Amino acid sequence: MTNVLVCIKRVPETSGQILLSEDSQTIDARHVGYTVSPHEECAVELAIQVAKATGGEATVLTVGSSDALAQLRDAIAVGCTGAVLVEAPVDSLGPADVAAAITTVVQDHEAAGSAYELVLVGNDAADTGDFQVGVRLAYRLGRPVVTGVSTVEVSGQTVVARGDGPDGTEVFELPLPAVVAVQEGGIEPRYPSIPGRMKAKRTPVEMRVSEVEPVGSGRVRLKLPPQQPSNVEILGEGAAAAPAVVDLLVRAGVVSR
Amino acid sequence: MILVLVEPGREGAAETSQEALTFARGLAESANTGPLHAVLVGPLPPGSESAYVSQLGQQGVAVLHHAQDDLLSSYSAAAWAASVVDATTATAALVVVASGTPRGNEILAHVATRLDVRMAANVVAVDDVSPLTVSRQVMGGAALEEMAFDTSPAVLTVAGHATEPAAAAQPTSPEVVPLAPTLSDADLVARVARSEAAPVDHTAALTGARVVVGAGRGVGSAEGFDELLELAKLLGGVLGVSRVVTSLGWRPHHEQVGQTGSRVSPDVYIACGISGAIQHWAGISSAKTILAINTDPDAPMVTKAHYAVIGDLHEVVPAINEELRRRLA
Numbered sequence: 001m002t003n004v005l006v007c008i009k010r011v012p013e014t015s016g017q018i019l020l021s022e023d024s025q026t027i028d029a030r031h032v033g034y035t036v037s038p039h040e041e042c043a044v045e046l047a048i049q050v051a052k053a054t055g056g057e058a059t060v061l062t063v064g065s066s067d068a069l070a071q072l073r074d075a076i077a078v079g080c081t082g083a084v085l086v087e088a089p090v091d092s093l094g095p096a097d098v099a100a101a102i103t104t105v106v107q108d109h110e111a112a113g114s115a116y117e118l119v120l121v122g123n124d125a126a127d128t129g130d131f132q133v134g135v136r137l138a139y140r141l142g143r144p145v146v147t148g149v150s151t152v153e154v155s156g157q158t159v160v161a162r163g164d165g166p167d168g169t170e171v172f173e174l175p176l177p178a179v180v181a182v183q184e185g186g187i188e189p190r191y192p193s194i195p196g197r198m199k200a201k202r203t204p205v206e207m208r209v210s211e212v213e214p215v216g217s218g219r220v221r222l223k224l225p226p227q228q229p230s231n232v233e234i235l236g237e238g239a240a241a242a243p244a245v246v247d248l249l250v251r252a253g254v255v256s257r
Numbered sequence: 258m259i260l261v262l263v264e265p266g267r268e269g270a271a272e273t274s275q276e277a278l279t280f281a282r283g284l285a286e287s288a289n290t291g292p293l294h295a296v297l298v299g300p301l302p303p304g305s306e307s308a309y310v311s312q313l314g315q316q317g318v319a320v321l322h323h324a325q326d327d328l329l330s331s332y333s334a335a336a337w338a339a340s341v342v343d344a345t346t347a348t349a350a351l352v353v354v355a356s357g358t359p360r361g362n363e364i365l366a367h368v369a370t371r372l373d374v375r376m377a378a379n380v381v382a383v384d385d386v387s388p389l390t391v392s393r394q395v396m397g398g399a400a401l402e403e404m405a406f407d408t409s410p411a412v413l414t415v416a417g418h419a420t421e422p423a424a425a426a427q428p429t430s431p432e433v434v435p436l437a438p439t440l441s442d443a444d445l446v447a448r449v450a451r452s453e454a455a456p457v458d459h460t461a462a463l464t465g466a467r468v469v470v471g472a473g474r475g476v477g478s479a480e481g482f483d484e485l486l487e488l489a490k491l492l493g494g495v496l497g498v499s500r501v502v503t504s505l506g507w508r509p510h511h512e513q514v515g516q517t518g519s520r521v522s523p524d525v526y527i528a529c530g531i532s533g534a535i536q537h538w539a540g541i542s543s544a545k546t547i548l549a550i551n552t553d554p555d556a557p558m559v560t561k562a563h564y565a566v567i568g569d570l571h572e573v574v575p576a577i578n579e580e581l582r583r584r585l586a
Contacts, residue, residue: 018399027396038504094375124362124378128402129395131378131414135334135366144447147334147366148359162453164510165332166264166360169453174446185504218375220390220403225535230560232549238568239576245548246580248564252525252546254468254492255581 002054002154002176005109005116006047007061007102008040008075009090010068011127024221026091027127036071037126041189042150043182047120048079048190050154057081059116063101064090069205077192077200088210094217095128099136101210106141117176118159123147123183128217134181145179146172150186162186259285260294260350261318262341264360265301267461269308272520273356275422277415278316280380281354282425288386290351292319295431296344298337298438299329310431317425322347324436333448334360338367340438345372347436350410352389357414359517365412374408379416398516398535417516418539460511460519468494469523471514471541472502473558475530475551475570479507484574485529491581497521497540499531515540529570533558550574 012018012029019028036044044060051058059082060075062068072083086101093101106116119141121134131147138145149161154176161172161180174180192200235244249255261281263274270278278295285293295318297309306323313321324340341364345353353368355361357379369376379394381401390405394416463469470489476482482496489496497514498507514521516536526544531537533549533556541547549562550570559565566573 012396018396020400027400096375127396129378129393129397130376131362132366132369132376135363136370139367139370144443145334146447147363164359165449165452167452170332170449171451171453172447173450178447185506218377218404218406220405222395223392223401223403225399225401228561232560232562232565234554235548235564235566237566239572241566241568241573242576242580245566245573245577246584248546248548249492249525249581250584254494254525255584256493 002050002056002117003114004047004050004056004058004118004120005061005106006040006043006058006075006080006120007122007133008036008044008071009062009122009125009127010034010064010071011037011125018224020222020224024223025219026222034067034071036074037122038184039122039124039126039182042184042187043120043122044075044078044080045187045189046152046182049187050118050152052079054154059084061086061102061105063088063093063098063210072205073200074192076203077196078190079196081203083203083205084208085205086208086210088212092216093214095130095132096136097212097214097216098133099140100212102133102137103140104211105208115177118152118154119179120152121179121181123181134179138179141177141179143177143179144174145181146174147181148183149180150183152180152182258291258294258348258350259352259354260296260341260345260348262353262355262361262364263295263297263309263313264356264358269305269312271356271358272422273358273361273417275312275316276418276420277354277356277361278313278318279422280415280420281352282317284352284383284386287383288389293317294320294322294344294348294350296322296324296341296436298324298340299332300325306433310433313431314429315424317427317429318431319429321431321433322436323433324438326438326440328440328445329438331449333445334363334367335444335447336438336440337364338371339440339444340436341368342371343438344436345410352411352413355414357416357516361414365414369412372410372412374410374412375406376412376414377404377406378414380413381416381419394535416539418520462495463497463512463514463519463521466495466521467524468492469497469514469521469526469544470494471497471499471526471528471531472508473499473529473531474501476502476507481571482508484571484578487578488527488574488581491578491585492525494523499537528558528562529574531558532556533561
């Protein structure tokens with residue numbers, strides 16, 4: 001039986017136009033909405049699969065504002081059975097602070113008799129892209145860690161983690177308890193069912209307040225990359241543009257005749 | 258002193274590591290931190306050390322610390338980090354640099370944790386040297402964060418393909434210093450047990466191609482690539498894809514172009530159904546001519562391209578293929 005803790009982060013949608021807050025300290029996401037990064041959606045899916053396969057439980061955790069309840073409920077709707085929200089001013093936290101906040105929960109729950117043999121995190125947050133929370137968490141917990149993992153399976157007291165290395169797929173076999181940072185691509189996250197959504201509304205969420213004294217992120221300010229003026233020449237629309245495209249390819253010297 | 262972690266590539270140091278070396282050399286010059294040191298961890302293919310020494314000399318490296326131990330025969334981030342920390346301590350490095358590859362980010366996250374200092378991932382520029390302040394990619398590259406180091410050494414990774422690798426004005430003859438790292442049992446727990454897929458390197462065809470046909474999310478499915486492959490074939494080129502295409506499993510990873518894939522420099526790059534995220538541009542910006550085919554005239558791929566066709570790639574590409582076949586007949 002493997003109990004899994006999976007850590008997620010509420011982040012602004014990154015696909016649309018990015019706006020900064022007036023003080024340039026954060027992203028103004030009022031018009032684009034919030035989501036969870038694909039890495040973490042995959043981590044949630046893997047947590048549920050491992051829990052199901054071993055008869056354990058998958059608990060979802062986030063560190064952030066109380067608005068992140070929505071993201072916790074999404075994870076419950078697809079199969080997590082417990083949830084923890086550590087309320088903290090997320091913009092003033094650095095990766096070491098987030099790792100410290102998660103460590104407190106893991107240790108408190110273990111002291112209360114529910115230990116997590118496996119802790120899953122996303123490989124890097126979609127907004128801050130620090131690549132550090134999983135590693136810093138593992139050192140605090142004194143556990144082994146692998147990052148960039150696309151699939152995990154638990155067999156007895158071993159977790160088998162696979163990820164893309166420079167020379168093909170690499171396989172790691174770690175003794176539990178362990179920390180694994182998940183990268184999207186290995187599995188397809190499931191969609192919530194209607195009964196899942198109903199259950200998500202009823203499942204209690206453990207609300208905590210972070211007691212970590214933050215060391216912060218070192219952020220001075222955010223800025224947007226300079227916009228280059230567009231000099232694009234539109235060759236046409238649809239299939240009718242084909243002759244103009246081929247003319248261009250001939251001029252570029254890549255059509256042999 | 259600045260220390261750069263060098264990762265192995267096809268021939269000597271990886272291209273991304275050479276970018277990191279060029280970035281570090283620029284920082285060393287502006288911050289006046291003295292000679293550049295490099296650290297290499299684990300065994301090298303027999304006879305390849307001289308290739309490294311000559312490449313690192315081109316980059317102006319004064320000393321190469323080479324960590325060797327039988328326990329480094331297979332990769333473990335913790336053992337690699339222990340080696341980098343030992344080199345950092347031995348040289349009293351003020352800045353530790355790696356490239357923002359999966360390995361580079363993983364190892365330096367361990368290094369920063371072990372040293373209890375901050376790390377900046379995917380840095381693109383130095384804004385100030387005292388205190389060291391850098392700009393790094395956040396929001397998937399759509400925004401930058403200015404970050405100041407208040408801990409030392411500064412640990413940072415350099416965003417892939419954001420710096421052009423360039424030779425130093427004064428080439429050096431790096432001194433190779435063997436390093437025997439202090440490794441604990443805990444450093445070896447999370448090491449690669451085995452590799453599964455055979456390492457086949459197809460990326461050479463991509464990086465040397467005169468024409469690259471790029472494919473993005475707009476292709477729609479794994480079955481949608483036939484016309485694009487046909488276009489590549491007609492032009493004697495190859496297919497390159499965006500990250501989302503490999504993430505969705507539509508095409509293999511070795512075809513990926515961009516910050517975490519290959520960097521291409523063809524005569525013509527034809528971007529089909531690619532929105533044009535900054536990470537993708539990092540891999541294609543040195544293409545001589547960029548043609549975008551996209552339904553969205555406001556997509557960054559279109560606005561930043563030299564030429565564009567507005568339309569569905571599944572209509573436009575077959576028409577181009579037909580026109581090409583007609584003219585080539």
